[in-house]
Amino acid sequence: MSVTIDGSASVTINNGAVLGITSGTAVASTSGTSIDFTGIPSWVKRVTVMLSGVSTSGSSYVLIRIGAGSVDSTSYTGITAVGWSGIANYSDTSGFPLYYNTNTYTLSGAMVLTNISSNIWVISGTVAMTGLNGVIMTGGTKTLSGTLDRVRITTVNGTDTFDAGSINILYEG
Amino acid sequence: MTHRIVVNVQTGEVTQVEYTPEEQAVHDAAVAAQQAEAEAKALADAQALAQAQAAQQTATQSTTP
Numbered sequence: 001m002s003v004t005i006d007g008s009a010s011v012t013i014n015n016g017a018v019l020g021i022t023s024g025t026a027v028a029s030t031s032g033t034s035i036d037f038t039g040i041p042s043w044v045k046r047v048t049v050m051l052s053g054v055s056t057s058g059s060s061y062v063l064i065r066i067g068a069g070s071v072d073s074t075s076y077t078g079i080t081a082v083g084w085s086g087i088a089n090y091s092d093t094s095g096f097p098l099y100y101n102t103n104t105y106t107l108s109g110a111m112v113l114t115n116i117s118s119n120i121w122v123i124s125g126t127v128a129m130t131g132l133n134g135v136i137m138t139g140g141t142k143t144l145s146g147t148l149d150r151v152r153i154t155t156v157n158g159t160d161t162f163d164a165g166s167i168n169i170l171y172e173g
Numbered sequence: 174m175t176h177r178i179v180v181n182v183q184t185g186e187v188t189q190v191e192y193t194p195e196e197q198a199v200h201d202a203a204v205a206a207q208q209a210e211a212e213a214k215a216l217a218d219a220q221a222l223a224q225a226q227a228a229q230q231t232a233t234q235s236t237t238p
Contacts, residue, residue, distance in 0.1 A: 024182040032178045032189070033200070037181040159203050161175075169182065
């Protein structure tokens, strides 16, 4: 027996989860010190952060933060490395970093946040660094105090501004 | 004023949220600290360069017959 669902509306199941992958709204990362995606539903188990040609005004590294009710900026295990003709690494406890200078280079790629259990989230992903011919690899974990409902893309110093590219998320249960 | 972009994924609404006066004060203080740090580093680099050049000049003079 096969089941066919034919309609333009999304399909939800008993816990409210929408079947399949839902896209957020792509925004131009051409201004502001951070870009927040809020209102992420409580049933979400995986969030993909996508960056295309993202650049900032300064040399501070791009950082991904998550939160439950508000953005959390402490107690992350975030480790990143960039490989080009050489290799360099960096770690941060205030977010998941994408290591290297985005004033000179631009970022394109995706980072995937996955819920292991309860409020424990892990992140992994690979991002290309155009201009450097480099590849950034980032991994890490973070335990939230509640259910994840937001993701912030910002910089380590919090004062550099985005000046190119676009950012969006996908989420799924 | 400094701002952030906020996207509500359920409504699709995209808003530009201006910093509150308190957030702006924190931001301005951080920028001032970064500038002071950069100026201090530039000064230290210039002094180190001047010392290195002076030492090289002294060494050149002492080896000149």
